Amino acid sequence: MKIASWNVNSLRVRQSQVENWLLDQRPDVLVLQEIKMTDDLFPEDIYAELGYQALWSGQKTYNGVAILVQDGLMIDSDVIKAIPGFEDPQQRVLAATVDGVRIVDLYVPNGSEVGSEKYQYKLDWFAALQEWIAEERNRHEKMVILGDFNIAPADADVHNPKRWQGKILCSDLERQALEKLLSLGFVDTFRKFNTEGGQYSWWDYRSGGFARNQGLRIDLILSSLAMEGVAQDSWIDTEPRGWEQPSDHAPVIAEYL
């Protein structure tokens, strides 16, 4: 099973890129973030023609997530579109069980700036996520939580750790929240297969970050221990970041037996 995640930063703008990437990579599952469209505009028919079933949870202008699943793979009925019990108008969560694997697509809040209201929202959101995932973990041995986490797990995931120290995406409280989530029994799948630094999934549009590989690894694929046991490889496909009019994120991929 090949599972991937891509923050597309507007599905309308990136539509043809997503189609081309799907045809090239043929993942079993592709989860998207920041589709930035209302539900009625989601191009379900285009994906059906490419052989993918789709689930989506959109909103106007911001956020929005989707899951694409190859035809033939069974999607169970337990689809969840929000963190249970957490009041939130922002569409950042989509969960479904695909072929017996619990898939959780996340667009974690950015947080804007340490100490800001949006930072507190990010921490509150992540605390609610923690509670919910703990319950999900009790129901599902096979789980993959993936998406834009907006947290660089360690300094090895940051091009300039000194400049980013304590800043948003790298602060202690954010990293501790991620560690706590991992302690439920998940591993950072990319790091199981890659130990070198300098490998990133996001590069700021500003100041030519991609050309200089000044990025952060903030798009993650967390595998439950049962899935880690069958993980074969994980990598970041930096090619689409170099395409014309790219998303600021690259797709991340994990392969399982």
Place this chain on the structure above:
DNA sequence: ATGGTAGCTGGGCTA
């Protein structure tokens, strides 16, 4: 250095 770019929208917010 508090900019720089991109997307949505139609001025300002978010990232």
